[in-house]
Amino acid sequence: MILTTLDKTPFPSTLYSAAEVRALDQAAIAAGTPGIQLMKRAGRAVFDVVQQTYPDVSLLTVYCGAGNNAGDGYVVAALAAQRRLPVQVIQVGALDKLAGDARLAYDFACQEGVAITPFEQAAVPVEGVVVDALLGIGLTGVVRAPFEQAINQINSCGLPVVAVDLPSGLNADNGAVHGCAVKADVTVTFIGTKRGLLTGRGPAFCGKVVLAALAVPADILQTQTGSAEQLELTALLNTLAPRAADAHKGDFGHVMVIGGDTGYGGAALMAAEAAARTGAGLVSIATRPEHIPAILARRPEVMACGVVSGQELEPWLARPTVLVVGPGLGRSPWSEQMLQQAVKSGLPLVLDADALNILAAGRVVPENTRRDSWLLTPHPGEAARLLGMNTADIQQDRFASVKAIQKRYGGAVILKGAGSLVAAEAGSIGVVTAGNPGMATGGMGDVLSGILGGLIAQGMTVADAARLGACLHATAADLAADEVGQRGLLATDLIPYLCQLLSDH
Incomplete structure (x- = not known):
């Protein structure tokens, strides 16, 4: 805008x-x-x-x-x-x-x-x-x-x-x-x-x-x-701590992306790559075994593990410091086992896509579960399922909707869409004014979830990560659209601009 x-x-x-x-x-x-x-x-x-x-x-x-x-x-x-x-x-x-x-x-x-x-x-x-x-x-x-x-x-x-x-x-x-x-x-x-x-x-x-x-x-x-505020990227970037001259990878956390059910491996990879480009020290993926060769071929910096059950995932959860659950997760029994283990771990969580749909169903995670250390990123349809409403009701009053989700589930919430809204336990609702219609394409939410995981891994609270991450994502999309146009913009087109925007921080 x-x-x-x-x-x-x-x-x-x-x-x-x-x-x-x-x-x-x-x-x-x-x-x-x-x-x-x-x-x-x-x-x-x-x-x-x-x-x-x-x-x-x-x-x-x-x-x-x-x-x-x-x-x-x-x-x-x-x-x-x-x-x-x-x-x-x-x-x-x-x-x-x-x-x-x-x-x-x-x-x-x-x-x-x-x-x-x-x-x-x-x-x-x-x-x-x-x-x-x-x-x-x-x-x-x-x-x-x-x-x-x-x-x-x-x-x-x-x-x-x-x-x-x-x-x-x-x-x-x-x-x-x-x-x-x-x-x-x-x-x-x-x-x-x-x-x-x-x-x-x-x-x-x-x-x-x-x-x-x-x-x-x-x-x-x-x-x-005022009851809301426009989020401004420059000011928010100043909340990201500078790196010490003697820093090492262990200082910047370990993001594990859990997702990529059969046929959806690319979603998990996009999230992982975004987390790495946002500055996470280590990034890994837990996904279906068949996706491992493609992941390693495209991005060898990402550690990839194939898991076929929640039981196989459990020992891998001793390593990461934050989990991103949902990109390409699906809604199969495998998907539910992945989310169940992630929630059980007690680690900070970024939940997106089908992780939110499984959460809304109330089978894997008990109803009325609230956590201070998770970040939910619903689009209007997912928000409707989280609140037991229809999508039109969500869009009719987005401010009330994002507040209601935060009140019910705790933590921080990004309600995606034109003028994405960010709500946390404290502070006014943030409004993201960057972004463009080219973002209406598959994979954009996966990149956002990876960005958020990368910021949390570097020590940010879920509230601060939500505000900075939503702005960073939308601004990168504007820069990418300036280069390649809005029509045909791909989610991976944003990733190089993350480095550019974070270069001084």
Whole structure:
């Protein structure tokens, strides 16, 4: 995602819920800034972004609803009229619902001679830029008529779209879409970044995000700590301890990857290679015997042992310091025996893929088992099985879902997907804003699990490893996509960039 600020200052890491932003807005008003002044600053910010992004715009069409979001839109229209830029407002919903500051903004637009046409009578715009000021952060239910029709019209007109605060129809808290949502090219968001812009469907609908703080003082912003934070790789890399000049391989732990049932040996190998490239001192694989020759041929640095039962695996577990269980594990009796022995070992665990599905079934690991020393990495489908829900419910509120998994199982959790979320026992939920659609391919989760194992082997807690590992993985994917493109990106394309990103640490 592209995240920037209107004043070109560093993008702040704190992310807010809708309620937290409302509280900041009210605090700014209580401190002496009139609401209409904040609204005019918001409209000015959107107009400035339109001019900077589309300097040759021939016509500005502003779709306005009936709340404060519409008020911001009316200010945009008034400013365009002042600059002699052709502008029109398409009014969606009843004008008599406009009140307070929004009504003052409407009067401002009328004073500047802005043409305002009811939606039912307006023609679909065929040129210029569209500004979406239909619905704000207060939307809770499904989008209904006439807003549904207006959103569909915006999305089908084929023109660039700038959203005011957030795309209409998108939930500010969790990134869910309420029936339909505006697909914006740019979103100008105000005061603080709404966390729903960065996860769930948010990244697909908001385009480039520009934060305009509206000159709200820092002391007011500090009254809300935020319910989530954007994870930033550079800062997280500093949590990885530097290597002593006299270091040896035993200082950096031993990762064992357990997986690779029949036909899935490559998954375990990708995880092992990622662990090694992340800096683990030793890496081994416990897998089906038939995979051993291919593993040694590709990566002789990895120690490979073939095991046909949990009983055969048990003596090998005296060596590693962390286990990565799940890549290519399958759900056979062999798979269940592998997980059973891993859990029994008491070692720190990274659980992925079918290890999570077996865990959710409750046969091998007793239900309600909680551990502080494991790291779970579900995608939405696996998360649904862990919680006994369906995938749509998980995606409807990803923040609540990742918190629920962490509360039930303990340790740390990465809920994968666009805007991956990281939750641990302490601290706010972390949001990963790196990454790209090219990561939607087999093996990406295996590489992530190996990265996480490699970091834990080097002494990181599961919480710190989750935060750094998720960012490292996504950033490596962005670098790889820059080189080879998103379409056709392979999981192993990420591995060389792990070394590059970690080179100074």
